[in-house]
Amino acid sequence: MRYLPKSDSERRAMLDVIGVESVEDLFAHLPEAVRLKRPLDLPEGISEYEIVEYFRARAAENANGYAYFLGAGSYFHFRPVLVDTVVSRGEFLTSYTPYQAEISQGTLTTIFEFQTMICQLTGMDVANASMYDGSTAMAEAAMMAVRATGRGRVLAARSVHPEYRAVLKTYSESQGMPVEEFGYVPEAGTIDLEDLDRKIDDLTAAVIVQSPNFFGIVDQVRQAAEIAHRRGALLIVVFSEAVSLGLLAPPAEADIVAGELQSFAIAPSYGGPYAGVIATREKFVRQLPGRLVGQTVDTRGNRAFCLTLATREQHIRREKATSNICTNQALLALMASVFMTVYGKKGLRELAEQNLAKAHYLAGLFRPRFCGKFFNEFVVKAEGKKPDDINKALLKKKIVGGLPLGRFYPELADSMLLCATEVSHRADMDAVAEAFQ
Amino acid sequence: MYPQNFRYTKEHEWVRVDGDIGTIGITDHAQQELGDIVYVDLPKVGTKVTQGATAGSVESVKAVSDIYAPVSGDVTEINSTLADAPEKLNSDPHGDAWLIKIKLSAPAEMAKLLSADEYQKYIEAEK
Numbered sequence: 001m002r003y004l005p006k007s008d009s010e011r012r013a014m015l016d017v018i019g020v021e022s023v024e025d026l027f028a029h030l031p032e033a034v035r036l037k038r039p040l041d042l043p044e045g046i047s048e049y050e051i052v053e054y055f056r057a058r059a060a061e062n063a064n065g066y067a068y069f070l071g072a073g074s075y076f077h078f079r080p081v082l083v084d085t086v087v088s089r090g091e092f093l094t095s096y097t098p099y100q101a102e103i104s105q106g107t108l109t110t111i112f113e114f115q116t117m118i119c120q121l122t123g124m125d126v127a128n129a130s131m132y133d134g135s136t137a138m139a140e141a142a143m144m145a146v147r148a149t150g151r152g153r154v155l156a157a158r159s160v161h162p163e164y165r166a167v168l169k170t171y172s173e174s175q176g177m178p179v180e181e182f183g184y185v186p187e188a189g190t191i192d193l194e195d196l197d198r199k200i201d202d203l204t205a206a207v208i209v210q211s212p213n214f215f216g217i218v219d220q221v222r223q224a225a226e227i228a229h230r231r232g233a234l235l236i237v238v239f240s241e242a243v244s245l246g247l248l249a250p251p252a253e254a255d256i257v258a259g260e261l262q263s264f265a266i267a268p269s270y271g272g273p274y275a276g277v278i279a280t281r282e283k284f285v286r287q288l289p290g291r292l293v294g295q296t297v298d299t300r301g302n303r304a305f306c307l308t309l310a311t312r313e314q315h316i317r318r319e320k321a322t323s324n325i326c327t328n329q330a331l332l333a334l335m336a337s338v339f340m341t342v343y344g345k346k347g348l349r350e351l352a353e354q355n356l357a358k359a360h361y362l363a364g365l366f367r368p369r370f371c372g373k374f375f376n377e378f379v380v381k382a383e384g385k386k387p388d389d390i391n392k393a394l395l396k397k398k399i400v401g402g403l404p405l406g407r408f409y410p411e412l413a414d415s416m417l418l419c420a421t422e423v424s425h426r427a428d429m430d431a432v433a434e435a436f437q
Numbered sequence: 438m439y440p441q442n443f444r445y446t447k448e449h450e451w452v453r454v455d456g457d458i459g460t461i462g463i464t465d466h467a468q469q470e471l472g473d474i475v476y477v478d479l480p481k482v483g484t485k486v487t488q489g490a491t492a493g494s495v496e497s498v499k500a501v502s503d504i505y506a507p508v509s510g511d512v513t514e515i516n517s518t519l520a521d522a523p524e525k526l527n528s529d530p531h532g533d534a535w536l537i538k539i540k541l542s543a544p545a546e547m548a549k550l551l552s553a554d555e556y557q558k559y560i561e562a563e564k
Binding site: 126150286311316317320 | 451476481496497499500501503504
């Protein structure tokens, strides 16, 4: 199915068939008060020459040729060339929701493969066809836990990405789902298990932890699972750096895994669009929001794929749907699928090892603030300098520095979150360390 | 077809009362309309249900439908055999495939429900 815009004559022909004068007449049943009585406030159309100029100028604003040490949820990794070759194919680029299995086997196959690879990476039984991004996947996971447990309260670690927690708060306000937070250990940067144990109660539906957490530290998933399960709550494990899954054990103790796949060949693109993922145990499959592709057989007994368990979705169950998400990020999930296929299990492990090695080289030039084990991000104190000033100095050397943490953690206002990946060069890393001197 | 000792709702549930315990199920008409039933979601024992309010759902290959409690009370038992064999709802909706049992808290509500003959007429008129 391709997307082709309609011409004026085609619009005229369609209007004639249904017997109305203009497109505007189609809205005549709406009350006058809610109708816009002027054209949309958009600039006039411009020529192809002008539009190419416009985008060239915008592209020139990109920080090309810079080194990046900024992670915090959006990571600078190499994007294999094959990714764009595959996703640029018209069959993928312009296709719409694959409702009709008869004509959508290609798209459905890629989504099924995506779900399979996500299950292998996360150690879960079932994954959906993708979510908008990591933050919305986490919020949906929390609502899933509320439905599955019949309880209402959610406990999120402060070491979960602050913007993910902000999205969770937005969702919770209209869901009547109180969200509270528990702290981290100031020395280790890992979750404060005592604080969790103190705050969890029999009304708690879910405990949310991130690993590697926002400070880059591999967190205590197993211990969090023990505490959550002892009180009948579900454990949601969140990740924002998918490459870490190439090396770290899958969060198999989790009941739900929610994460962000930007690291898998999705360009940072000024914050989006990205692709989220949600995976869970088979017993919770009916609480899983969004699209799900299943394997079946056609009338001739051939292996085939189709959307499954769609009866709980919004277009069928209206206001009683499992979730108001009724779509997925098919094209971006496909980027992630091609990425995972290009690297393979061994390649992903090697990629993760390179990230680990480079980040630990960089960290070796500092004394990291937290003593917990980290993957490719870590927190450093800017002794005697302001993190923002260090970044300003680095920018002059064509280096994008780390994230000053004061914006999200007032107690860490003197600190910066640094990230190194497989594309970080030694000379740039040395320059970053020098800027802190 | 529709047992005389049951009472029925316009949402296609039935209830049979023995003493103060009401057994609740969906009607043969409901299972026919739904088609192949693949999953049943029932409330936990001890849940309070209210006449006319949702007390679970039944999922077929084409839709998920809520079950509305025909009478109010506390759930005392659920038919756990349906978890592994939801298709029983298609084969024996008035017998083995009952859904929940409740201890009635307002038996007078029974008067609002339909008799077998009234229900039969109602579904014929709906067709």
